[in-house]
Amino acid sequence: MMESTNSLLSLDINTRVKMQYEAYPYPDYSLFIPLRNQEAYASHSLFAAQLLREKGRTAPVLTQAKAPILIAGCGDILPFVLSFWEPISHAIHAVDISERNIQRARFRSLLRPNTFYWQVGNIEDTAFKMPENTCHVDSYGVLHHLANPKKALQRLHDHMLPGATMRVMVYNSGARSWIRHLQKAFILLGLSPYDTTDLDAALRLLTHMQTLSPMFKERIFPMKSGILHHSARFVDTFFHAREARLSIDFWLEAFASADLECIGLFDRYAELDDLKNPLLHFPKLKDLQSRVNDRRFENNFEIFLTRKAPVSQTTEPMKKIKFPTRWSIKMPPKAWFTYTETNAIPLAMRFRLWWTFFKTLSGSLPLLDA
Numbered sequence: 001m002m003e004s005t006n007s008l009l010s011l012d013i014n015t016r017v018k019m020q021y022e023a024y025p026y027p028d029y030s031l032f033i034p035l036r037n038q039e040a041y042a043s044h045s046l047f048a049a050q051l052l053r054e055k056g057r058t059a060p061v062l063t064q065a066k067a068p069i070l071i072a073g074c075g076d077i078l079p080f081v082l083s084f085w086e087p088i089s090h091a092i093h094a095v096d097i098s099e100r101n102i103q104r105a106r107f108r109s110l111l112r113p114n115t116f117y118w119q120v121g122n123i124e125d126t127a128f129k130m131p132e133n134t135c136h137v138d139s140y141g142v143l144h145h146l147a148n149p150k151k152a153l154q155r156l157h158d159h160m161l162p163g164a165t166m167r168v169m170v171y172n173s174g175a176r177s178w179i180r181h182l183q184k185a186f187i188l189l190g191l192s193p194y195d196t197t198d199l200d201a202a203l204r205l206l207t208h209m210q211t212l213s214p215m216f217k218e219r220i221f222p223m224k225s226g227i228l229h230h231s232a233r234f235v236d237t238f239f240h241a242r243e244a245r246l247s248i249d250f251w252l253e254a255f256a257s258a259d260l261e262c263i264g265l266f267d268r269y270a271e272l273d274d275l276k277n278p279l280l281h282f283p284k285l286k287d288l289q290s291r292v293n294d295r296r297f298e299n300n301f302e303i304f305l306t307r308k309a310p311v312s313q314t315t316e317p318m319k320k321i322k323f324p325t326r327w328s329i330k331m332p333p334k335a336w337f338t339y340t341e342t343n344a345i346p347l348a349m350r351f352r353l354w355w356t357f358f359k360t361l362s363g364s365l366p367l368l369d370a
Protein backbone atom coordinates (compact mmCIF):
# COMPACT_ATOMS: atom_id res chain seq x y z
CA MET A 1 0.00 0.00 0.00
CA MET A 2 2.73 2.41 1.14
CA GLU A 3 4.85 1.36 -1.84
CA SER A 4 2.06 2.03 -4.35
CA THR A 5 1.19 5.38 -2.72
CA ASN A 6 4.84 6.37 -2.97
CA SER A 7 5.13 5.38 -6.59
CA LEU A 8 1.90 7.25 -7.41
CA LEU A 9 3.29 10.28 -5.64
CA SER A 10 6.54 10.07 -7.55
CA LEU A 11 4.68 9.67 -10.85
CA ASP A 12 2.72 12.76 -10.00
CA ILE A 13 5.80 14.88 -9.31
CA ASN A 14 7.49 13.84 -12.54
CA THR A 15 4.31 14.49 -14.50
CA ARG A 16 3.94 17.96 -13.06
CA VAL A 17 7.60 18.76 -13.69
CA LYS A 18 7.30 17.52 -17.26
CA MET A 19 4.21 19.67 -17.79
CA GLN A 20 6.11 22.73 -16.64
CA TYR A 21 9.10 22.14 -18.91
CA GLU A 22 6.90 21.33 -21.91
CA ALA A 23 5.19 24.69 -21.45
CA TYR A 24 8.37 26.52 -20.46
CA PRO A 25 11.56 25.05 -21.93
CA TYR A 26 14.66 25.96 -19.97
CA PRO A 27 16.58 28.26 -20.05
CA ASP A 28 14.80 29.30 -23.24
CA TYR A 29 17.40 31.62 -24.72
CA SER A 30 16.64 32.48 -28.33
CA LEU A 31 17.74 29.70 -30.70
CA PHE A 32 19.68 32.19 -32.77
CA ILE A 33 21.46 34.13 -30.05
CA PRO A 34 25.27 33.77 -30.11
CA LEU A 35 26.50 32.16 -26.88
CA ARG A 36 29.82 32.68 -25.08
CA ASN A 37 30.77 29.04 -24.72
CA GLN A 38 34.01 29.99 -22.97
CA GLU A 39 31.95 30.77 -19.87
CA ALA A 40 31.29 27.02 -19.55
CA TYR A 41 35.01 26.46 -18.88
CA ALA A 42 34.22 24.45 -15.72
CA SER A 43 31.17 22.55 -16.96
CA HIS A 44 32.69 19.70 -18.93
CA SER A 45 34.28 16.31 -18.37
CA LEU A 46 37.88 17.49 -18.90
CA PHE A 47 37.60 20.00 -16.08
CA ALA A 48 36.27 17.31 -13.72
CA ALA A 49 39.04 14.96 -14.90
CA GLN A 50 41.62 17.62 -14.06
CA LEU A 51 40.29 17.81 -10.49
CA LEU A 52 40.83 14.07 -10.17
CA ARG A 53 44.28 14.38 -11.70
CA GLU A 54 45.13 16.87 -8.97
CA LYS A 55 44.48 13.99 -6.56
CA GLY A 56 46.81 11.68 -8.45
CA ARG A 57 43.97 9.74 -10.12
CA THR A 58 43.07 9.32 -13.75
CA ALA A 59 39.48 9.77 -14.88
CA PRO A 60 38.16 7.32 -17.49
CA VAL A 61 37.49 10.20 -19.93
CA LEU A 62 41.25 10.52 -20.26
CA THR A 63 41.90 6.86 -21.02
CA GLN A 64 38.82 5.49 -22.81
CA ALA A 65 39.00 5.84 -26.59
CA LYS A 66 35.25 6.38 -26.65
CA ALA A 67 34.08 8.21 -23.57
CA PRO A 68 30.29 8.62 -23.43
CA ILE A 69 29.00 11.67 -21.57
CA LEU A 70 25.49 11.77 -20.09
CA ILE A 71 23.65 15.04 -19.57
CA ALA A 72 20.84 14.01 -17.23
CA GLY A 73 18.23 16.78 -17.45
CA CYS A 74 19.93 18.64 -20.29
CA GLY A 75 17.52 21.53 -20.83
CA ASP A 76 17.69 23.34 -24.16
CA ILE A 77 21.20 24.74 -24.10
CA LEU A 78 23.78 22.51 -22.36
CA PRO A 79 24.28 19.89 -25.12
CA PHE A 80 25.22 22.67 -27.53
CA VAL A 81 27.47 24.49 -25.07
CA LEU A 82 29.26 21.34 -23.89
CA SER A 83 29.82 20.19 -27.46
CA PHE A 84 32.45 22.95 -27.77
CA TRP A 85 34.41 21.52 -24.87
CA GLU A 86 33.99 17.77 -25.22
CA PRO A 87 36.41 16.08 -27.64
CA ILE A 88 34.74 14.62 -30.68
CA SER A 89 35.34 11.08 -29.36
CA HIS A 90 32.99 11.81 -26.44
CA ALA A 91 29.47 10.92 -27.59
CA ILE A 92 26.98 13.19 -25.85
CA HIS A 93 23.84 11.47 -24.51
CA ALA A 94 21.33 14.23 -23.88
CA VAL A 95 18.36 13.16 -21.74
CA ASP A 96 15.45 15.29 -20.64
CA ILE A 97 11.91 14.67 -19.46
CA SER A 98 10.68 17.49 -21.68
CA GLU A 99 10.31 16.78 -25.37
CA ARG A 100 10.32 20.48 -26.10
CA ASN A 101 13.70 20.93 -24.40
CA ILE A 102 15.14 18.07 -26.44
CA GLN A 103 13.73 19.47 -29.69
CA ARG A 104 15.21 22.88 -29.00
CA ALA A 105 18.58 21.50 -27.87
CA ARG A 106 18.69 19.33 -30.97
CA PHE A 107 17.88 22.18 -33.31
CA ARG A 108 20.51 24.37 -31.66
CA SER A 109 23.13 21.63 -32.14
CA LEU A 110 22.29 20.83 -35.78
CA LEU A 111 25.60 22.09 -37.13
CA ARG A 112 27.82 20.68 -34.38
CA PRO A 113 30.14 17.88 -35.51
CA ASN A 114 29.77 15.84 -32.28
CA THR A 115 27.87 12.57 -31.97
CA PHE A 116 24.65 13.20 -30.05
CA TYR A 117 22.06 10.73 -28.78
CA TRP A 118 18.80 12.46 -27.91
CA GLN A 119 16.38 10.83 -25.47
CA VAL A 120 13.12 12.12 -24.03
CA GLY A 121 12.81 10.27 -20.74
CA ASN A 122 12.54 10.32 -17.00
CA ILE A 123 15.83 9.53 -15.26
CA GLU A 124 13.86 8.28 -12.24
CA ASP A 125 11.88 5.74 -14.24
CA THR A 126 13.65 2.38 -14.01
CA ALA A 127 11.91 1.29 -17.22
CA PHE A 128 13.66 4.11 -19.06
CA LYS A 129 16.93 2.82 -20.52
CA MET A 130 19.84 5.14 -19.95
CA PRO A 131 23.33 4.80 -21.47
CA GLU A 132 25.63 2.39 -19.60
CA ASN A 133 29.29 2.86 -18.69
CA THR A 134 29.27 6.62 -18.94
CA CYS A 135 32.56 8.37 -18.25
CA HIS A 136 31.03 11.63 -17.06
CA VAL A 137 27.57 12.72 -15.93
CA ASP A 138 26.29 16.28 -15.84
CA SER A 139 23.13 16.94 -13.86
CA TYR A 140 23.04 20.65 -13.25
CA GLY A 141 20.02 22.07 -11.44
CA VAL A 142 18.02 18.86 -11.80
CA LEU A 143 18.21 16.69 -8.67
CA HIS A 144 16.11 18.97 -6.43
CA HIS A 145 13.28 18.76 -8.99
CA LEU A 146 13.05 14.97 -8.73
CA ALA A 147 10.61 12.88 -6.72
CA ASN A 148 13.37 10.82 -5.09
CA PRO A 149 16.79 12.40 -5.65
CA LYS A 150 18.60 9.84 -3.51
CA LYS A 151 17.39 6.93 -5.63
CA ALA A 152 18.15 8.86 -8.81
CA LEU A 153 21.71 9.46 -7.66
CA GLN A 154 22.15 5.75 -7.06
CA ARG A 155 20.79 5.08 -10.54
CA LEU A 156 23.15 7.58 -12.14
CA HIS A 157 26.04 6.04 -10.19
CA ASP A 158 25.11 2.58 -11.52
CA HIS A 159 25.35 3.88 -15.08
CA MET A 160 28.87 5.25 -14.59
CA LEU A 161 32.21 3.53 -15.00
CA PRO A 162 34.23 3.15 -11.78
CA GLY A 163 36.24 6.36 -11.37
CA ALA A 164 33.92 8.30 -13.71
CA THR A 165 33.18 11.91 -12.83
CA MET A 166 30.00 13.86 -12.27
CA ARG A 167 29.01 17.51 -11.97
CA VAL A 168 25.85 18.48 -10.14
CA MET A 169 24.27 21.69 -8.97
CA VAL A 170 21.79 21.48 -6.12
CA TYR A 171 19.98 24.38 -4.54
CA ASN A 172 21.27 26.03 -1.43
CA SER A 173 17.95 25.56 0.29
CA GLY A 174 18.81 27.82 3.25
CA ALA A 175 19.53 30.75 0.95
CA ARG A 176 16.23 30.27 -0.88
CA SER A 177 13.80 30.52 2.02
CA TRP A 178 12.61 33.96 0.86
CA ILE A 179 11.84 32.48 -2.59
CA ARG A 180 9.91 29.66 -0.95
CA HIS A 181 7.78 32.16 0.99
CA LEU A 182 6.88 33.85 -2.27
CA GLN A 183 6.16 30.52 -3.98
CA LYS A 184 3.76 29.69 -1.14
CA ALA A 185 2.13 33.12 -1.27
CA PHE A 186 1.49 32.77 -5.01
CA ILE A 187 -0.05 29.33 -4.48
CA LEU A 188 -2.27 30.67 -1.69
CA LEU A 189 -3.38 33.50 -3.97
CA GLY A 190 -4.38 30.83 -6.49
CA LEU A 191 -2.04 32.14 -9.19
CA SER A 192 -1.28 29.71 -11.99
CA PRO A 193 1.98 29.55 -13.97
CA TYR A 194 -0.04 28.59 -17.03
CA ASP A 195 -2.06 31.81 -17.06
CA THR A 196 -0.24 34.88 -18.34
CA THR A 197 -2.50 37.30 -16.46
CA ASP A 198 -1.56 35.48 -13.23
CA LEU A 199 2.14 35.76 -14.08
CA ASP A 200 1.67 39.48 -14.72
CA ALA A 201 -0.07 39.81 -11.34
CA ALA A 202 2.83 38.00 -9.62
CA LEU A 203 5.33 40.29 -11.32
CA ARG A 204 3.35 43.39 -10.28
CA LEU A 205 3.34 42.13 -6.69
CA LEU A 206 7.11 41.62 -6.70
CA THR A 207 7.64 45.06 -8.21
CA HIS A 208 5.43 46.65 -5.58
CA MET A 209 7.15 44.78 -2.74
CA GLN A 210 10.47 46.26 -3.81
CA THR A 211 9.12 49.70 -3.00
CA LEU A 212 8.15 48.53 0.50
CA SER A 213 11.32 46.76 1.58
CA PRO A 214 14.93 47.68 0.74
CA MET A 215 16.01 44.19 1.82
CA PHE A 216 13.61 42.64 -0.63
CA LYS A 217 14.76 45.05 -3.33
CA GLU A 218 18.36 43.98 -2.72
CA ARG A 219 17.40 40.40 -3.52
CA ILE A 220 14.99 41.00 -6.39
CA PHE A 221 16.90 43.70 -8.24
CA PRO A 222 19.72 41.45 -9.57
CA MET A 223 17.04 39.17 -11.07
CA LYS A 224 15.67 41.95 -13.21
CA SER A 225 16.91 41.16 -16.70
CA GLY A 226 17.63 37.44 -16.32
CA ILE A 227 14.51 36.21 -14.52
CA LEU A 228 11.77 38.77 -13.92
CA HIS A 229 11.19 39.62 -17.56
CA HIS A 230 11.46 36.13 -18.91
CA SER A 231 8.50 33.86 -18.32
CA ALA A 232 10.31 30.47 -18.41
CA ARG A 233 12.91 31.56 -15.88
CA PHE A 234 10.28 33.44 -13.83
CA VAL A 235 8.18 30.27 -13.55
CA ASP A 236 11.29 28.19 -12.82
CA THR A 237 12.06 30.45 -9.87
CA PHE A 238 8.69 31.38 -8.40
CA PHE A 239 6.24 28.71 -9.60
CA HIS A 240 8.27 25.52 -9.82
CA ALA A 241 6.20 22.33 -9.89
CA ARG A 242 8.70 20.70 -7.54
CA GLU A 243 11.46 22.22 -5.48
CA ALA A 244 12.61 19.77 -2.81
CA ARG A 245 13.72 21.55 0.34
CA LEU A 246 16.90 19.67 1.14
CA SER A 247 19.89 20.94 3.04
CA ILE A 248 23.55 20.28 2.37
CA ASP A 249 23.78 17.53 5.00
CA PHE A 250 21.07 15.62 3.10
CA TRP A 251 22.98 15.96 -0.16
CA LEU A 252 26.36 14.96 1.25
CA GLU A 253 24.76 11.93 2.87
CA ALA A 254 22.97 11.05 -0.40
CA PHE A 255 26.23 11.24 -2.36
CA ALA A 256 28.03 9.09 0.21
CA SER A 257 25.30 6.47 0.29
CA ALA A 258 25.40 6.25 -3.52
CA ASP A 259 29.15 5.65 -3.25
CA LEU A 260 29.97 8.96 -4.88
CA GLU A 261 32.91 10.90 -3.50
CA CYS A 262 32.89 14.72 -3.45
CA ILE A 263 36.09 15.96 -5.06
CA GLY A 264 35.53 19.68 -5.39
CA LEU A 265 33.14 22.56 -4.89
CA PHE A 266 33.03 25.39 -7.39
CA ASP A 267 32.90 28.65 -5.42
CA ARG A 268 31.61 30.81 -8.28
CA TYR A 269 31.20 33.98 -6.21
CA ALA A 270 34.34 33.65 -4.07
CA GLU A 271 32.30 33.32 -0.89
CA LEU A 272 34.63 30.70 0.58
CA ASP A 273 37.93 32.53 0.19
CA ASP A 274 38.69 31.99 3.87
CA LEU A 275 38.85 28.21 3.30
CA LYS A 276 41.48 26.20 1.47
CA ASN A 277 40.68 26.16 -2.27
CA PRO A 278 37.32 24.28 -2.18
CA LEU A 279 37.78 23.12 -5.75
CA LEU A 280 40.72 21.01 -4.64
CA HIS A 281 39.81 20.38 -0.99
CA PHE A 282 36.12 19.69 -0.54
CA PRO A 283 34.97 21.71 2.51
CA LYS A 284 33.81 20.04 5.72
CA LEU A 285 30.05 19.84 6.28
CA LYS A 286 30.19 22.07 9.37
CA ASP A 287 32.10 24.76 7.46
CA LEU A 288 29.42 24.82 4.78
CA GLN A 289 26.53 24.70 7.25
CA SER A 290 27.84 27.59 9.34
CA ARG A 291 28.36 29.74 6.24
CA VAL A 292 24.88 28.95 4.93
CA ASN A 293 23.34 29.74 8.32
CA ASP A 294 24.87 33.19 8.61
CA ARG A 295 24.50 33.93 4.86
CA ARG A 296 28.21 34.06 4.10
CA PHE A 297 27.50 31.42 1.45
CA GLU A 298 24.46 32.07 -0.74
CA ASN A 299 25.40 30.41 -4.01
CA ASN A 300 23.95 27.05 -4.95
CA PHE A 301 26.15 24.00 -4.42
CA GLU A 302 28.09 23.24 -7.59
CA ILE A 303 29.80 19.97 -6.81
CA PHE A 304 32.17 17.63 -8.64
CA LEU A 305 32.01 13.96 -7.72
CA THR A 306 33.54 10.69 -8.72
CA ARG A 307 32.22 7.16 -8.59
CA LYS A 308 34.40 5.42 -6.02
CA ALA A 309 36.76 2.89 -7.53
CA PRO A 310 39.43 0.53 -6.22
CA VAL A 311 42.92 1.99 -6.60
CA SER A 312 44.13 0.76 -9.96
CA GLN A 313 47.60 -0.81 -10.18
CA THR A 314 47.78 -0.59 -13.95
CA THR A 315 48.51 2.75 -15.53
CA GLU A 316 46.46 3.01 -18.68
CA PRO A 317 47.90 5.27 -21.37
CA MET A 318 46.36 8.73 -21.52
CA LYS A 319 44.75 9.71 -24.79
CA LYS A 320 45.75 12.90 -26.54
CA ILE A 321 43.45 15.85 -25.88
CA LYS A 322 43.60 18.64 -28.39
CA PHE A 323 41.48 21.77 -28.47
CA PRO A 324 40.70 23.40 -31.81
CA THR A 325 43.36 26.06 -32.57
CA ARG A 326 40.68 28.72 -33.09
CA TRP A 327 39.85 28.51 -29.37
CA SER A 328 43.15 30.17 -28.54
CA ILE A 329 42.02 33.36 -30.28
CA LYS A 330 38.66 33.45 -28.50
CA MET A 331 38.45 35.90 -25.61
CA PRO A 332 39.04 34.22 -22.24
CA PRO A 333 35.98 33.77 -19.97
CA LYS A 334 34.68 37.08 -18.63
CA ALA A 335 33.89 35.40 -15.33
CA TRP A 336 37.60 34.96 -14.54
CA PHE A 337 38.11 38.70 -14.32
CA THR A 338 35.19 39.71 -12.15
CA TYR A 339 37.07 39.23 -8.86
CA THR A 340 38.95 41.97 -7.00
CA GLU A 341 42.20 40.02 -7.40
CA THR A 342 41.78 39.60 -11.15
CA ASN A 343 39.86 42.52 -12.60
CA ALA A 344 42.97 44.62 -13.25
CA ILE A 345 44.88 41.87 -15.09
CA PRO A 346 46.02 43.20 -18.49
CA LEU A 347 44.71 41.64 -21.68
CA ALA A 348 47.98 39.96 -22.68
CA MET A 349 48.18 38.19 -19.32
CA ARG A 350 44.50 37.18 -19.62
CA PHE A 351 45.32 35.38 -22.85
CA ARG A 352 48.35 33.71 -21.31
CA LEU A 353 46.16 32.39 -18.50
CA TRP A 354 43.63 31.16 -21.05
CA TRP A 355 46.28 29.29 -23.05
CA THR A 356 47.75 27.82 -19.87
CA PHE A 357 44.27 26.61 -18.97
CA PHE A 358 44.09 24.65 -22.25
CA LYS A 359 47.55 23.19 -21.73
CA THR A 360 46.58 22.11 -18.22
CA LEU A 361 43.40 20.42 -19.42
CA SER A 362 45.26 18.60 -22.16
CA GLY A 363 47.64 17.22 -19.53
CA SER A 364 50.80 18.92 -20.78
CA LEU A 365 51.46 20.97 -17.63
CA PRO A 366 52.33 19.99 -14.06
CA LEU A 367 49.65 20.04 -11.36
CA LEU A 368 48.16 23.21 -9.88
CA ASP A 369 49.39 24.68 -6.65
CA ALA A 370 46.70 24.03 -4.01
Ligand SMILES: C[S@@+](CC[C@H](N)C(=O)[O-])C[C@H]1O[C@@H](n2cnc3c(N)ncnc32)[C@H](O)[C@@H]1O
Pocket (backbone or CB within 6 Å): 014, 017, 021, 026, 027, 072, 073, 074, 075, 076, 077, 078, 095, 096, 097, 098, 101, 121, 122, 123, 124, 139, 140, 141, 142, 145, 146, 236
Ligand atom coordinates in the same frame (compact mmCIF):
# COMPACT_ATOMS: atom_id res chain seq x y z
C1 LIG B 1 16.52 23.85 -14.20
S1 LIG B 1 16.55 22.87 -15.62
C2 LIG B 1 18.31 22.66 -15.88
C3 LIG B 1 18.63 22.30 -17.31
C4 LIG B 1 20.12 22.13 -17.60
N1 LIG B 1 20.72 21.13 -16.77
C5 LIG B 1 20.84 23.45 -17.47
O1 LIG B 1 21.64 23.59 -16.53
O2 LIG B 1 20.64 24.34 -18.31
C6 LIG B 1 16.07 21.28 -15.05
C7 LIG B 1 15.97 20.29 -16.19
O3 LIG B 1 15.76 18.98 -15.67
C8 LIG B 1 14.80 18.31 -16.48
N2 LIG B 1 14.19 17.27 -15.64
C9 LIG B 1 13.46 17.43 -14.52
N3 LIG B 1 13.07 16.25 -14.03
C10 LIG B 1 13.58 15.31 -14.85
C11 LIG B 1 13.53 13.89 -14.88
N4 LIG B 1 12.86 13.21 -13.94
N5 LIG B 1 14.16 13.23 -15.88
C12 LIG B 1 14.83 13.92 -16.84
N6 LIG B 1 14.91 15.26 -16.87
C13 LIG B 1 14.30 15.95 -15.89
C14 LIG B 1 13.84 19.41 -16.88
O4 LIG B 1 13.06 19.09 -18.00
C15 LIG B 1 14.80 20.57 -17.12
O5 LIG B 1 15.28 20.59 -18.43
